[in-house]
Amino acid sequence: MTLEQFIEPIHNITRIRIVKGKGSRYETSEADVYIGWLGILREDKSQISKEIWRAEVKDFAVVPDIRHKDWQKLGLMKPLEPGEHPQYKFSDLTMTLYYTFFI
Numbered sequence: 210m211t212l213e214q215f216i217e218p219i220h221n222i223t224r225i226r227i228v229k230g231k232g233s234r235y236e237t238s239e240a241d242v243y244i245g246w247l248g249i250l251r252e253d254k255s256q257i258s259k260e261i262w263r264a265e266v267k268d269f270a271v272v273p274d275i276r277h278k279d280w281q282k283l284g285l286m287k288p289l290e291p292g293e294h295p296q297y298k299f300s301d302l303t304m305t306l307y308y309t310f311f312i
Contacts, residue, residue, distance in 0.1 A: 229264075
């Protein structure tokens with residue numbers, strides 16, 4: 210299934226990440242083609258090439274990004290890596306889900 214076919218039924222308010230090749234499941238890397246709102250990408254399809262739109266989706270994952278709401282403003286450590294433990298309360302956290310497509 211192509212990327213364009215795969216995202217067709219997904220709502221515009223969804224945050225997505227498109228990764229070319231294996232890339233990293235949890236960290237941003239040079240393999241990232243697009244990270245952002247699906248609705249913005251649909252409005253301006255030129256943000257990614259036609260080749261990417263037609264690429265076969267080889268893997269798909271819903272990846273959570275959990276961090277302190279004001280981590281940058283408060284000078285806290287960057288978002289956690291797998292296996293690390295937070296130094297703040299659950300109520301201080303915000304979670305964002307990214308639909309991650311590996312092409």
